[in-house]
Amino acid sequence: MNFSKEEYKARLNKVQNSMQEKGIELLISSDTANMNYLTGYDAWSFYYAQAVIVHVNADEPLCWVRKQDSGGAYIKTYLKNENILVYDEKYIHTWPVHPYDNLVEIIKERKWDKLTIGLEMDSHYFTAYCYEKMKQGLPNVKLKDSERLVNWARVVKSNAEIELMKSAAIISQKGMQTAIDVINLGVRQCDAVGEIQKALFYGTPEFGGEYSSIATLLPTGKGTSASHLTATQDKFVEGEATIIELSGVYQRYHCPMARTVLLGKPDQLKIDTMNKTNEALQAGIDAAKPGQTADDVAQAFWKILDKYGIEKTSRTGYSIGIGYPPDWGEHTLNISKGDMTILEPNVTFHMIAVMQFGGWGVEASEAIRITDKGCELFCNFSKDLQIK
Structure with missing residues (x-):
């Protein structure tokens, strides 16, 4: 890790405070730089779906990655192993099946399917297909743009x-x-x-x-x-x-x-x-x-x-x-x-x-x-x- 656990905790708290201000209960951050900022994750895996998931009351974020890249998450992040979530290779380039089908299931399993969820709508790595999967798979959630919430948390450096x-x-x-x-x-x-x-x-x-x-x-x-x-x-x-x-x-x-x-x-x-x-x-x-x-x-x-x-x-x-x-x-x-x-x-x-x-x-x-x-x-x- 490049930083202490205390620094990562401070970053998480800063983001969660912004989430509360914006009325966001769950944040899906797909911007790779934001993922690095929140967890330390660093790999050339951003060409396919991955995200950091932040619940407004959680002690740690969740890092959601492709199974093939999970080793990188275990090595690079400060997270406990149980907070690294992986999806199977069956979701890779098998349209209409998509990794966000797995993310939808995770949200349902954790009873988060009625929350207000913030999405990085203008992230380079969040596609229209990702959004449609969220919208169709989670009809009872409120989806809203996070308005670069994590990006703004990064502006003042330690x-x-x-x-x-x-x-x-x-x-x-x-x-x-x-x-x-x-x-x-x-x-x-x-x-x-x-x-x-x-x-x-x-x-x-x-x-x-x-x-x-x-x-x-x-x-x-x-x-x-x-x-x-x-x-x-x-x-x-x-x-x-x-x-x-x-x-x-x-x-x-x-x-x-x-x-x-x-x-x-x-x-x-x-x-x-x-x-x-x-x-x-x-x-x-x-x-x-x-x-x-x-x-x-x-x-x-x-x-x-x-x-x-x-x-x-x-x-x-x-x-x-x-x-x-x-x-x-x-x-x-x-x-x-x-x-x-x-x-x-x-x-x-x-x-x-x-x-x-x-x-x-x-x-x-x-x-x-x-x-x-x-x-x-x-x-x-x-x-x-x-x-x-």
């Missing part, structure tokens, strides 16, 4: 979580330095990413890395005007910029970082735009203090963009922590105008400034922790345009 994120940040820096070193004229993008991934997995002698929730993103040339492009076998060419967005990962905790590299002669327009981008990013960082809101940070950021006449319509940050594919964001606070979430000590977020102008773009980002008096950056790495 000091133990912060330490894991600091380790991830060191790995991020190693990965980014490798990226800057290996992105050269004539090198294939895929070869560069191979070296970056090697660095991210090797980590440090003290702590090795893990797979990231998002692939290393590497838009280059015209691709820098788009978001979330991955490497191809094309070679880097002179005069083109490349954006690198990656994250080191330690014990499933992420600290993302983005930087921009330019190959060839200095391009004053790109240099100036990068400087303006970083000025806006720094203004947001300076506004990130306990008691301020996400909106306050966003307003400070956009004030600089407005000064330079730069238009940006997408959000410029989001909460981070535990991550599983396909996303390292927590799906809670956004650094955007109108988000009135109050920043508290140990709130952590990725503030990402990407500027796109049709045929080109630049980007920089920082993983940030709110402290008692202000904020601190997880990484210490120049945001300037890297010219080679």
